[in-house]
Amino acid sequence: MAQTLSPPAAAAQRPADTWSSRLVRSTLNNRNLTIGLLIITSLGIIALLAPWLAPHDPYLQDTANRMVPPIWHETGSWTHPLGTDRLGRDYLSRLIYGSRISLFIGLVVALISGLIGTTLGVLAGYFGGRVDAVVSYLLTTRLAMPVVLVALAMASLMGGSMLSVTLLLGLLLWDRFAVVARSATQQLRDAEYVQAAQALGCPLPYILLREVLPNIAGALIVVATLEVANAILLEATLSFLGMGVQPPSPSWGLMIAEGKTYMFFQPWVITIPGGALFMLVLAINLLGDGLRDLSAPGGRNE
Amino acid sequence: MSNLSTAEHSAATSSPLLTVKQLRVDLPVAKGTLHAVRGIDFHVERGEMLCLVGESGCGKSMTSLALMGLLPRKAQVNADCLNFDGVDLLTVPERERSNLRGARMAMIFQEPMTALNPAYTLGNQLCEALRRHQRVSRQAAHDRALYLLKRVGISAAEERMRQYPHQLSGGLRQRVMIAMALMCEPDLIIADEPTTALDVTIQAQILHLLRDLQQEFGTAIIFITHDLGVVARIADRVAVMYAGEVIETASAQALFKAPSHPYTQGLLRCIPTPGKTLPGSRLQAIPGVVPSLVGKIEGCAFCNRCDQADERCRTTPPLQAVAGEHFSRCHFAHQLASPAPLNDQEVTS
Amino acid sequence: MTNTTSPANSMDPLALELCALSKTFKLGGGMLHKPQTLKAVNEVSLRVPRGQVMGLVGESGCGKSTLAKMLLGLTPPSSGDVLINGKAIVNANQKALARHIQPIFQDPYSSLNPRQRIAQIVGLPLRIHALGTPREQAAKVDQMLDLVGLPKRAAQQYPGQMSGGQRQRVAIARALIMRPDLVICDEPTSALDVSIQAQILNLLLDLKDEFGLTYLFISHDLAVVEHLADRLAVMYLGQIVEEGTREQIFTSPRHPYTQALLASALTPEPGLGVPDIGLGAGQPDPTQPPSGCAFHPRCPIAQPQCSEQTPKLSAITHASGQAFGKGSQARVACHLA
Numbered sequence: 003m004a005q006t007l008s009p010p011a012a013a014a015q016r017p018a019d020t021w022s023s024r025l026v027r028s029t030l031n032n033r034n035l036t037i038g039l040l041i042i043t044s045l046g047i048i049a050l051l052a053p054w055l056a057p058h059d060p061y062l063q064d065t066a067n068r069m070v071p072p073i074w075h076e077t078g079s080w081t082h083p084l085g086t087d088r089l090g091r092d093y094l095s096r097l098i099y100g101s102r103i104s105l106f107i108g109l110v111v112a113l114i115s116g117l118i119g120t121t122l123g124v125l126a127g128y129f130g131g132r133v134d135a136v137v138s139y140l141l142t143t144r145l146a147m148p149v150v151l152v153a154l155a156m157a158s159l160m161g162g163s164m165l166s167v168t169l170l171l172g173l174l175l176w177d178r179f180a181v182v183a184r185s186a187t188q189q190l191r192d193a194e195y196v197q198a199a200q201a202l203g204c205p206l207p208y209i210l211l212r213e214v215l216p217n218i219a220g221a222l223i224v225v226a227t228l229e230v231a232n233a234i235l236l237e238a239t240l241s242f243l244g245m246g247v248q249p250p251s252p253s254w255g256l257m258i259a260e261g262k263t264y265m266f267f268q269p270w271v272i273t274i275p276g277g278a279l280f281m282l283v284l285a286i287n288l289l290g291d292g293l294r295d296l297s298a299p300g301g302r303n304e
Numbered sequence: 305m306s307n308l309s310t311a312e313h314s315a316a317t318s319s320p321l322l323t324v325k326q327l328r329v330d331l332p333v334a335k336g337t338l339h340a341v342r343g344i345d346f347h348v349e350r351g352e353m354l355c356l357v358g359e360s361g362c363g364k365s366m367t368s369l370a371l372m373g374l375l376p377r378k379a380q381v382n383a384d385c386l387n388f389d390g391v392d393l394l395t396v397p398e399r400e401r402s403n404l405r406g407a408r409m410a411m412i413f414q415e416p417m418t419a420l421n422p423a424y425t426l427g428n429q430l431c432e433a434l435r436r437h438q439r440v441s442r443q444a445a446h447d448r449a450l451y452l453l454k455r456v457g458i459s460a461a462e463e464r465m466r467q468y469p470h471q472l473s474g475g476l477r478q479r480v481m482i483a484m485a486l487m488c489e490p491d492l493i494i495a496d497e498p499t500t501a502l503d504v505t506i507q508a509q510i511l512h513l514l515r516d517l518q519q520e521f522g523t524a525i526i527f528i529t530h531d532l533g534v535v536a537r538i539a540d541r542v543a544v545m546y547a548g549e550v551i552e553t554a555s556a557q558a559l560f561k562a563p564s565h566p567y568t569q570g571l572l573r574c575i576p577t578p579g580k581t582l583p584g585s586r587l588q589a590i591p592g593v594v595p596s597l598v599g600k601i602e603g604c605a606f607c608n609r610c611d612q613a614d615e616r617c618r619t620t621p622p623l624q625a626v627a628g629e630h631f632s633r634c635h636f637a638h639q640l641a642s643p644a645p646l647n648d649q650e651v652t653s
Numbered sequence: 654m655t656n657t658t659s660p661a662n663s664m665d666p667l668a669l670e671l672c673a674l675s676k677t678f679k680l681g682g683g684m685l686h687k688p689q690t691l692k693a694v695n696e697v698s699l700r701v702p703r704g705q706v707m708g709l710v711g712e713s714g715c716g717k718s719t720l721a722k723m724l725l726g727l728t729p730p731s732s733g734d735v736l737i738n739g740k741a742i743v744n745a746n747q748k749a750l751a752r753h754i755q756p757i758f759q760d761p762y763s764s765l766n767p768r769q770r771i772a773q774i775v776g777l778p779l780r781i782h783a784l785g786t787p788r789e790q791a792a793k794v795d796q797m798l799d800l801v802g803l804p805k806r807a808a809q810q811y812p813g814q815m816s817g818g819q820r821q822r823v824a825i826a827r828a829l830i831m832r833p834d835l836v837i838c839d840e841p842t843s844a845l846d847v848s849i850q851a852q853i854l855n856l857l858l859d860l861k862d863e864f865g866l867t868y869l870f871i872s873h874d875l876a877v878v879e880h881l882a883d884r885l886a887v888m889y890l891g892q893i894v895e896e897g898t899r900e901q902i903f904t905s906p907r908h909p910y911t912q913a914l915l916a917s918a919l920t921p922e923p924g925l926g927v928p929d930i931g932l933g934a935g936q937p938d939p940t941q942p943p944s945g946c947a948f949h950p951r952c953p954i955a956q957p958q959c960s961e962q963t964p965k966l967s968a969i970t971h972a973s974g975q976a977f978g979k980g981s982q983a984r985v986a987c988h989l990a
Contacts, residue, residue, distance in 0.1 A: 194764035198827070201725045201756050202778050203748030216768040359846035360817075474713075503712035504873055508917035511927045530846065533876070533919035537927045556923040574851035576880035577920050578903055583880050584858065589851035593816060 028296055035292025041285035049101040056095035057083075060252045064090035072270050084274055087260060093271075096252035097278055103253045104234045104282060107168055111233035112226050114172030119179025120222060124210055126180070127187025137180065144177050150239060157245035167246045171233050182225050186218035227290035231283045238279055254279050320347035321491055321524050322371070325385035329366045332378055336598045340366040340379075342548035345623070348492065351522040353515070355535040355556075358545035361594055364528045367545075368494045371526075372411050373401045389491060407437035410485035414497040416477035420469040426480055427465030434487040445487075452483040456513060475506035482514065486521065494526045499534070511538055532575060536560055541629070544568050547605035548597055554630035564624075564632035564641040566610045604634070612636050665739040668835050668867035669701040669724070674733035676719050680940065689940045693719040695891035696733070698966070701884075703834075706861070706868040708882030708899075710875065710914065714939050716891040717871045721837050724869070726750045738834060748782060755828040759840035761820035765812040771798070772808035775826045782831065797826040800863075801856060818849035822856065829860060838870045842877060854881060875918040879903055887911045890937050890947040893966055897983030907969065907983075907990035909952045946988070954989055964988050 029035050048055060064086065071078050072085040072093070084093035126137035153170050160166045190196060199213050238255030240246030247253040249260070254275040261271030329341035341363040348354045356364045369375045371386075373393070386393040388409065393401070405411075413419040421429060430449035434440060440448075446465070453461035456479040469477060478498055485493050495514070499507040515538055518525055529535060535542055539556040544565065552565040563569045570590040581587065592609035595601055604610075607617035616635045624637040634640065676694040694716045701707040711717050722728045724735055726747050735742050737753050755778075758764040765774055772794050779790040798807055801822040812820055821841060828836055838857070842850040854877065861868060872878050878885060879899060886896040887910065895908040906912045916928045932951045937943075943950050949959040966986040 194758040194760055195766045197722075197725075197727060198756060198758065198764055198824075199766075199777070200727055200747070201751060201754075202781055203746070203751040204777070204781050208781070212769075213766055217766070359848060504875070504917045505712060505913055505930055505932055508919070508927055508930050509932070511919075512929055515927060531919070532847070532921040536921040536923045537919045537925060539923075560921060560923045571847060572921060574848055575921060576851075576854070576876045577922075578876055578879040578918070579920075581880060583899060586855050586858070587851040587880070589855055590848040593818075 025296075029292075032292045032295055034288045035296065038285045038287070038289030038292055041281060042289060045101055045282060045285070046105065048098055049105050052098050052102055056092075056098045057081075058092035058095045060091060060095040060099045061250050062091060066090065069264070069268060069271075071268065072274070085270060087257070087271060088264070091250075093257075093274060096257060097254075097274065100252040100254045100257065100275065101278070101282075103164065103247060103251060104237065104279070107164065107171070107237045108230040108234040108286075110168050111171040111175060111237075112230045114168070115174070115176040115229060115233075116179050116222070116226055118173070119176030120183045120215075122176070123180040123183025124187050124214060124218075127184040128191055128210065128214065130188075130191075134184075137184070141177060141180055144174070147174075149174050149236065153236065153240055154243060154245050157240060162240070162245045162248050164247050164251070167237055167240055171236055175229055175233060175236075178225050178229060179222065182221050183218060186221050187214055190214055190217055224290050224294045227286055227293060231286040231290070234279070234286075235283060321350045321389055322348040322526075323385055323387045324367075324371075325383060327367065327370060327383040327386060328381070329363070329370050329375065330380045330382075333598060339548055339597050339599075339601075341370065342597075342601070344543075344545070344548075344550040346543045346550055346553060348524050348526060350491065351518070351524055352540045353518060353525045353527060353538055355539035355542045356526055356528045356545060357530065357532060357535050357542060359530055359594070361547075361597070362545040363548040363597075364545050365496055368411070368496050368526065368528055371494060372405060372409060373398075374411075403437065406433060406490075407488045408490050409492045409494065410488070410490040412478075412481050412485050412493060412495040412498045414500055416474050416481055416501070417469075419481060420477060422469050425466055425468055426472075430465070430480070430484055430487060433484045437488050448487060449483070452486050453480070455486075455517070456480075456483045457509070458483075474502055475510065478502060478506075478510055479513070482510070482517070486517065486523070489521065490523060492524045492526065494528070496528045497530070498527075500529070500531070507534075514538070532571060544571075547594055547601065549605060549633065551606070551633045552631065554626075554632075558627065558630045562626075562630075562641045564626045564630065564637045565606075565634045566612050566636070566640065567606050568632075569640065570609075612640075666702055667700055667736070668703040668738065669699070669707075669869065670734075670736040670739075671697050671699040671720075671724075672734040672736070673698055674720070674723060674735060675731050676716075676723060676728065677731045691940050692891055692942065693939065694723070694730075697888075697891075697893055699886055699893065699896070701835075701867060701869060703867050704861075704865055705883040706870050706881050708878035708885040709869060709871045709888060710873065710878055710885060711888035712873055712914075714890065714937060715888040716939075717888055718839065720888075721756065721839050721869070721871060724835075724837055725754060725756055751778070751833075752782070752831055753833050754835040754837065755831070755833045756837045756839060757821075757824050757828050757841045760844050761817045761824060762812075762844075764824050765820055767812050769811075770808070771803075771810055771812070771815075771823055774812075775808075775823060775830060778827065778831045784831070793830060794826075797830045798823075800829075800860070801826045802852075816849075817845050818852060821845060821849075821853055825853075825856065825860070829864065829866075832864060833866070835867045835869065838868055838872075840872050841870075843872065843874065850877070857881070875914060876920065887914065890939060890942055892947060892986065893984070894948065894986045895984065896966070901983045907985045908948075908987045909954055909989075910948050946986075956989065958988055962988065 029039070067082070067086050068088055068090045070082050070086045073080060073083045078085065082092050082094070084097060086092055087096070122137045122140065126134040153174060156170050157166060196209065196213050199209050237246055237253070238258070241253040241255030242259040244259065247256055249256060257275040258272050264271045324347065325345050326343045327341055328339070328343050331338040331340055344367065346354070356367065358364050366375070370381045371393070375381060383394060388404070391404065427446065427449060431442065431445040434445045434448060449465060450461050453464060458464055458476060458479055472480065481498070499510050502510065511534065514525065517523070527538065536556060541553065541555050542559045543550045544552040544567070546567050552559065552563070552568050559568065560572070563572055573588040574590060576587060590609055595605055595608065603618040604621055607613040610617070621633050621635045623631045623633050626632050626637050626641045674694055674697045675692065678691040678693060679688045680691055681688055697720060699707070709717050719728070723730050726742065726745070730743070742750055772791070775797055776790050776794045779785060779793060784790070785793065794808060795805060798805065803819060803822050807815070807819070812823070815823070841857070842853050845853060857868070858881065860866065870878060870881055882899055884896070884898050885902045886893050887908065888894065889910050895902065895906065895911045902911060903915065906915055913930045913932055916930055919927065931953045937947065943960065945960040945962050946952070946964050949955040952959065964986045966984045968982050969985050969990060
């Protein structure tokens, strides 16, 4: 066999060149990804450490100190760096606690809708035929629905709350997952390694979970980040309209709603939570863009 | 176009159509610089068929793209001389370069599926190929396209002009690509593995067609392939590439009768040839793998796989002239150029 | 690991037998037009003796890939039987079938899951079929990697870190780890460089001798098939048009298509030029097969009867029939052979 031995000299890797170190290097090279990650990580830490970071109790009303402007006004003070709202509650604390709501809902909704959408998409892509027809029908129906109106209608039936918002959005936002999972699976369906697994007699769940899913995960992660942003904005919308998280929870959307009447004379009541929402959604979109660049064919070894 | 035979034609004009000296192509990659082409010399006479043969990664496609000026911007192309019929391709401005492309130097790609634009009819693409470079009326372009389609063996040419690429089979699409390359009567056609993706009977037809067209139009062709069988049947001259270098150039007869480089000999030995190799026997494979082209290579790139290698191979062997126009980049070139045919496998176990 | 083929099966001289195997697909179709039928495989009958290499030659659209899929159990036949070791596989459980027949595919870049390590890929058959303890499985994987000429550390690598030739070795290791009787090689060297091809062909021959395998070797490269195969079958538009031993096919091909194929195979001999095959530029359309003999529109010697009557694949005696020995039946489907 000596003649046929071919040591993989050409493919030899330097010891430090593992998959993880290459990932770190690609991340640092991608500006979008780095900025997005930085912002989101900071917000995540803030959300986790809220009880220790917030200077005051976000629910504590102090009617003596209502509508105190933030620190950059002449009458602002460091006790309330971002001012207070119409009930005297510290804005900075409400902002910090509000990040928890946004992030929590964003992540959980992405998880639920991801599960639903990926399952439907993979099944449609793998089996084709009738299964695909059924899923496509469901998809078309779902795409024909105006999400905000349906969510509003359902919320008014179920009553607004964090739980109902999460469930509703989770059950409504699976479409992009399904579309991406379906087309990615279709491309893989005839890949020879899938055929090889079938020829081995691998059971169907194994093929879908271990052969197909890991290879479409890249595309799905990108979709997931974008759906998180989508969910956060939708929650803010629903809360603004009164059908989402209920007062006195410090949801950013609710804070904007409560500040509606003061829009022209005390604009900071709206601009501060609005700005926070903007930063978060921007960061998530940058992260999604960065991930898409990473998982594009040029960005990886294969 | 002239009806002189290729031999007479090249004798008539003494300077080669294309001269390449020390062409180097470097590509920055994640791990450093990929030296895809490491200083190659060759020339193409008018009207001749030069085959550039080598395995994957040897740099033959990079060479063709460098000649056409189609490499990505981050690629660095250097050469001592890159002369096409008096035009210095290294210093010519991009505008003139793109005028050259298609008009005097045309390219045929490997994948007929993707090289044609699916959104336009064939007639449209054929005529555009001509009208971009020459001021001709639509009718004149149409007529020439029809003529060429018929010449490449496509029946019902008028109807085909109105069809889209997806309506044609692979073999027909490749014929259309050949017709498109001929629209402006180029002096040089670079064909990058044009028949690799085709069935073997279709390949034979396309090769036959190319040879015929070459005789008729006097076009020089650089035919890039990895298939030595194709090379033997159609080439006038051959340049064998390995790891970014040209390691042997010779006429087709000389190369196959007296290969003078261990790699060429190794290649010829490991191809199963009906009638020559004993069926069921072990093929004489070349051990080892191609060295990585990222970073410097000291000495001869083949020496780690060569059974003749010795101390001298640590330094890059110079190009040795084995006979008239037969060159080999090996210290042992003269010893290897033996008259006995090497594919005599009947005696091997 | 015990050999699970029962003594009765391993004595069956035929590793593989196909009886009038057919596969028809329905394409398109909608409200305005009827669906088209595509007969990818049309009444194919073949016998592959144990321990031999049967070459299956044909160009794109001839149905050889569909045939391979049916043998592997990946698509059900529309009609006909497949017998492996004398037993029909039509109702066989996929896992049981997998013990006897395994594939080696063409594209080394898509035949291995890019997200799994080599050890996982090669060991997958053992895990799915629950053969041995994890330690025994790991030992078998190492043994297989060694047999195909890969170093031990390859086990922890990913396919993306390997060259085409190495990946093909991994594919071979995966196919053979359960010691099947029959291996379907679907153009295993077509995507490889010539110098690597030689290594892989040598490996395939060595392993065949070592394990007593039977190969169905599908290829369009006649030189490779001539080197490897004991018997050959030539397919055109879903049918076998000629079948015989290697010598019979290569020294005296009877069917015009086989002759054209052989003439198109360009050997590295200078000065011979490219022969004019004379087949015409038309490509066969599997959805609209010609009447009578499927080859007649392109056939240089076609006669009127060729478009009226479909020739049957029937046995012929070669002129020098004695030279080829007993049992080396040849068959041709041509009115004029």
